Amino acid sequence: MKNHIKYFRKEKNMTQQQLADKVSVSSRTIISLEKGKYNPSVLLAYKIAKIFNISIEELFTFEEEESGL
Template sequence: MKNRIKDLRNAANMTQQELSDLVSVSSRTIISLEKGQYNPSIILAYKIASIFNTTIENLYCLKENLENEEKNI
């Protein structure tokens, strides 16, 4: 699933390790999230969104992802 984690993290001058420490996951989890290889729990998504002062919907480009999914049906 497309997301904005890497963009927001870079804009905040934050490393993957720093973000992983803030949300209590491994840096490997952050890497997988950024690559769209792993979809987080609601709690993890909320924690990340809160750090970047955004919504889960914005963080995970939900409108865009839904539109892409509907095109593929």
């Protein structure tokens, strides 16, 4: 799954720590999300999208992996 968290975060002039504080996670979680190393729960995805006033679909895009899933 790809995401646009970093793009929207920078649009709001927000640091990773500031975003983390707003959604009650660690800055490491935000870093992992931005690097694509972690897929969030639906609740966390919703919280992040709400911060940016966008839909979850605008924030995250699902791309099929080569394994066919």
